[in-house]
Amino acid sequence: xxxxxxxxxxxxISSFALTSCSQSxxxxxxxxxxxxxxxxxxxxxxxxxxxxxxxxxTPNIDRITREGMRFxxxxxxxxxxxxxxxxxxxxxxxxxxxxxxxEGQKPFDGSQQTFPKLLQKSGYNTAxxxxxxxxxxxxxxxxxxxxxxxxxxxxxDFITKDGRHTETGYVTELITYKCLKWLKENKDSGKPxxxxxHHKAPHREWQPGPEELTLYKDVTFPEPTTLFxxxxxxxxxxxxxxxxxxxxxxxxxxxxxxxxxxxxxxxxLNRLSPAQMAAWDSVYNxxxxxxxxxxxxxxxxxxxxxxxxxxxxxxxIAAVDKSVGEVxxxxxxxxxxKNTIVIYASDQGFYLGEHGWFDKRWMFxxxxxxxxxxxxxxxVKPGSINSNMVSNLDLAETFLDxxxxxxxxxxxxxxxxxxxxxxxxRNWRKEHYYHYYEYPGxxxxxxxxxxxxxxxxxxxxxxxxxxxxxYDRKSDPEEMKNVYNNPxxxxxxxxxxxxxxxLMIKYGDSEEFxxxxxxx
Ligand code: SGN
Ligand code: CA
Numbered sequence: 104x105x106x107x108x109x110x111x112x113x114x115x116i117s118s119f120a121l122t123s124c125s126q127s128x129x130x131x132x133x134x135x136x137x138x139x140x141x142x143x144x145x146x147x148x149x150x151x152x153x154x155x156x157x158x159x160x161t162p163n164i165d166r167i168t169r170e171g172m173r174f175x176x177x178x179x180x181x182x183x184x185x186x187x188x189x190x191x192x193x194x195x196x197x198x199x200x201x202x203x204x205x206e207g208q209k210p211f212d213g214s215q216q217t218f219p220k221l222l223q224k225s226g227y228n229t230a231x232x233x234x235x236x237x238x239x240x241x242x243x244x245x246x247x248x249x250x251x252x253x254x255x256x257x258x259x260d261f262i263t264k265d266g267r268h269t270e271t272g273y274v275t276e277l278i279t280y281k282c283l284k285w286l287k288e289n290k291d292s293g294k295p296x297x298x299x300x301h302h303k304a305p306h307r308e309w310q311p312g313p314e315e316l317t318l319y320k321d322v323t324f325p326e327p328t329t330l331f332x333x334x335x336x337x338x339x340x341x342x343x344x345x346x347x348x349x350x351x352x353x354x355x356x357x358x359x360x361x362x363x364x365x366x367x368x369x370x371x372l373n374r375l376s377p378a379q380m381a382a383w384d385s386v387y388n389x390x391x392x393x394x395x396x397x398x399x400x401x402x403x404x405x406x407x408x409x410x411x412x413x414x415x416x417x418x419x420i421a422a423v424d425k426s427v428g429e430v431x432x433x434x435x436x437x438x439x440x441k442n443t444i445v446i447y448a449s450d451q452g453f454y455l456g457e458h459g460w461f462d463k464r465w466m467f468x469x470x471x472x473x474x475x476x477x478x479x480x481x482x483v484k485p486g487s488i489n490s491n492m493v494s495n496l497d498l499a500e501t502f503l504d505x506x507x508x509x510x511x512x513x514x515x516x517x518x519x520x521x522x523x524x525x526x527x528x529r530n531w532r533k534e535h536y537y538h539y540y541e542y543p544g545x546x547x548x549x550x551x552x553x554x555x556x557x558x559x560x561x562x563x564x565x566x567x568x569x570x571x572x573x574y575d576r577k578s579d580p581e582e583m584k585n586v587y588n589n590p591x592x593x594x595x596x597x598x599x600x601x602x603x604x605x606l607m608i609k610y611g612d613s614e615e616f617x618x619x620x621x622x623x
Contacts, residue, residue, distance in 0.1 A: 132227075132506050133479070134443040135297040136430060137498075139191075140423050141184060141234055141306040142463065143449035145474040147420055151175075154325040155413075155455070160318065160421035163428035164476065167447050171478030172487045172523060178535045178555065179495045182451040182463045182470045185211070185236045186540075187495055192217040194499030194514030197538065198612050202237065204541035210238030216511060218499035219243035219297065225508045228294040230285050233278040233301030240264070244299075248281055250274070254303045255371035256310035257379060271376070273312040275304050275422040279429055286430075290437060297502070302426065304419040307461070308357050308370045311418035313379065316386045318421055319414035329581050330409060331402065332458040336584045338570045339549075346454070346462040346546040348412065349405045358411045359387050360394050409456045416455070440480065444505060447476045448495075457581070464548040466537045466555065466562050467574075467582050479505070483523050491527055492535050492557070493519055515610055533557070536606040540617065542566060552612070554603040561587075561599040565614050573599070 145151045149159040150168035180190050181197045189202035189211055197203040202211045220243030223229045231241050235249035240262075248263050259274045260267050270277055282300045289296055311318070330348075334341040345351050354360040356370045367373050375383060390411075399407050427447060434440040452470045454460035463470035473495065477483060496516035503510050504518035521528055538552040553562035560574045560582075573587040573596055586592045607613055 131442070132295040134295050134439065135222075135227075135446070135502055135505060136300060136434075136443060137298070137446045137448070137502070138300045138302070138427060138430065139448045139450060140302040140304060140420075141450055142453045143305055143420060143423070143474060144453035144455050144469060145449075145472060146455050146457075146469065147305075147417060147453075148474050148476075150476070151474060154327065155417075158319075158322060158324060158417065160417055161424045163424045163431060164447050166431060167427070167445055167476045167478045168486070170480070170485045171445070171476055172483045172489055174475040174477070174493055175488060175490045176492050177448075177473050177475035177494065178471055178492060178537070179451045179473050180537060181539050182465065182537075183539070183541055184234075184450050185238075187450040187473075188235070188237055190495050191498050192219065194218065194496060194516050196496065196515055196536075196610050196612060197540065198616060199515070199610075204544065205236070206541055206544045208238065213237075213239045213242035216513075217243050218502050219299070221503055221508055221511070222297050222506055225506065226294055227506060228289050228292050228296040229298075230289075230296070231299040231301065232281045232285065233299075234303045234306075235301065246285055250303055253306060255374055256303065256312070257371060258374045258376070259303075259371075273314075273422065275302055275312055275419070275426055278302055279426040283429065283433055286433060290439060295506070297506075300426075300430070302423050304423050305416050308359075309412070309415040309419050310359075310370070310372070311415055312422045313382055314425075315418040315421045316382060318418045320386070322414065324410060324413045326406065326409060327455065327457045329458050329583065330405065330456045332583070334458075338564065338572055338585060339568050340551065340564045340570065340572075341458075344460075344546060344548050346464075346548070347459045348408050348456060348461060349459060351546070352408055352412065352461060354394075354408075358408060359415070360391050360411070361387075362391075362395070405459070412461065413455065442480075444477065444479045446478075447474065448498075449473050462546050464539055464541070464546060466539070466551060466553050466560060468576075471537065471555070477519075477523060479523055484525055487525070489522060489527075491522055492532050492555075493522065494532075494535060534602055534606060536603075536610055536612070537562075538612060538617070550617070552607075552614070552617075554599055554606055556599070556602075559595060559599060561596065561603055563603075563614075565617075571596075 146153045147159045149156050149161045150165040179187055185205045186197045186202055189200045193200040219229045223243050229244045230246040231244050232248045241247040248261050251260055251262055256274050258271050260269050355366050434443050451463045452472045453463050454469045457469050497519050500510045500514050500516050501519040504520040535555045540550050542550045549564045550566035551562050551564045558577050562572045564570045571587045572585040574582045
C-alpha cells in the first residue's frame with residue numbers, strides 16, 4: 104500500500120506514528136539480509152542454468168533458490184554500479200535520485216528518503232557493510248563499514264565513521280567476518296534487523312582469494328555462441344564500444360599475465376604480503392610462462408583470454424558463495440532462519456563473453472537482467488521460479504512492505520510481496536523503462552534509453568548519434584539483429600514508441616531533461 108507522506112505531514116501525522124500503529128507484535132517482523140555482489144552475471148549461477156550450469160561454483164546461492172524464489176526477469180534501470188545502488192536505496196529512477204553515473208558524479212545525496220532510513224525509523228536495527236560506491240557516507244543505518252570507491256581485493260581499506268584504516272586479508276572473507284560479527288552482536292537486541300551485505304567480488308580485475316587460487320586452473324569452459332560477434336546488423340553504438348575481450352581486456356592487469364610487475368600496483372596487487380604474493384606467484388607464474396611461449400594470435404588468443412577471464416571470475420564467485428553459506432549456517436545455528444528473509448542479488452548483470460564482451464551498461468539481456476533470489480520461510484514456496492518483469496526499482500518498496508512499513512507514494516517501483524506470496528497482481532508491469540547515461544566514459548557505451556516488453560526492446564541512442572534499434576527476442580534471443588528499419592516491424596515500432604513516450608511521462612523523464620543536467 105502506498106501513502107503520500109507529504110499529505111500526512113500536512114495533516115500533522117508522522118509516518119512513524121502511522122507505521123508504529125499499523126504494526127502489531129513488532130518483534131515478529133522479519134529480519135532482512137540483502138546480500139549483493141558486484142557484477143555477478145546470472146549466467147554464473149548454477150541455478151539459473153545456461154552453459155556454465157555445471158561449472159558455476161554456487162551451491163549455497165543455489166540453496167537460497169531451492170528454498171525460495173528465483174526471478175528470471177529482474178531488470179535494472181541503469182546498468183552500472185553507483186546508479187543501481189542509488190535506485191535500490193531510493194526506489195526512484197536515476198534522474199530523480201540524482202545519481203546518474205559512476206564517473207564525474209556528485210556524491211549521493213544521503214539526506215533524501217531511502218528505504219534503510221524508513222526501516223530504521225520504524226524500529227529496525229540497520230547496517231551496511233562492504234562496497235558502497237556512492238561517494239557520501241551512508242545514512243539511515245545504525246552501523247556502517249564500507250570500502251572506499253571500488254575497494255581492493257587484498258588487504259583492503261575500510262571506512263567507518265571514525266575514518267579510514269587498512270585490514271589484512273581477502274575482501275570477501277573480511278566482509279563476511281564483519282557481517283557475522285554484526286549479526287552476533289545485534290541478534291538479541293530485541294529489534295528486527297536489516298543488513299545490507301555488499302561484496303566487492305566478482306568485480307574487475309577479478310582477483311581470486313587465497314583459498315580459490317587454483318580452483319579453475321585446469322578447467323575449460325564452453326564458449327558463448329556470440330563470442331566472435333562482429334556487430335553486423337547493428338548500429339554505431341555496438342560497433343564503437345570499448346569492452347571487448349579481444350581489444351579492451353588487458354593481458355597484464357585483467358588476466359594477470361604480467362611481464363612488467365610494476366603494473367601490479369595499478370590493480371592493488373602491490374598490497375599483497377610476501378606470503379600472499381608467494382602463493383599468488385606459484386599459481387600465476389607457470390601460466391605466464393606458458394602463455395608467452397605459446398604466442399597465440401587471432402581467435403586463438405581471444406579463446407585463451409576468455410578461458411583465463413572465466414577462471415578468475417568464477418574463482419572470485421566461489422568465495423562469495425562460501426560467504427553466503429556461512430550466513431545461512433549462522434542463521435540456522437542461531438534459530439534465526441525461520442524469521443529472516445535472505446535475498447541474493449547483484450548490482451547489475453554482466454557479460455561473460457556474449458557479443459565478445461565483458462562489463463555491462465547495455466539494455467541487452469546479459470547486463471540488463473540481474474540475478475535475484477529471495478528466500479522467505481513460510482511465505483515463499485520453496486523452489487519457485489518467477490518470470491514477471493520485476494526491477495531493482497521495486498526493492499525498496501518490497502523491503503518496506505515485508506517489514507509492514509507504509510510505502511511513500513513518491514517511490515516509483517512496486518512491492519513484490521504479492522508475487523512472493525504467489526499472487527502476481529493482474530496489472531503487474533508489462534513493460535520496463537531503461538536509461539543509461541555514462542558517456543563518454545569507461546567502455547564507451549553510448550547513452551541510451553528504451554522500453555522493454557516481454558518480447559521486444561526499443562532503444563534510442565540519443566546523445567552524439569540519433570539511432571533507434573528494435574530487437575525481437577522471440578525470433579532473435581541473442582539480440583544480434585536490429586529490425587527497426589524492417590517494414591514488417593513498422594507497426595510494432597509505432598506501438599512501442601507510444602508506450603515509451605507514456606513511460607517517460609509516467610516516470611518524469613525526457614531526453615531534454617537528460618541533456619539539461621549532463622556534461623556536454
Ligand atoms: C572500473 C572498471 C570498469 C568498470 C567500472 C564500473 N575498470 O572503472 O571496467 O566498468 O569500474 O564498474 S578497472 O580497470 O578499474 O577495473 S561498476 O560495477 O562499479 O559500475
Ligand atoms: Ca557492478
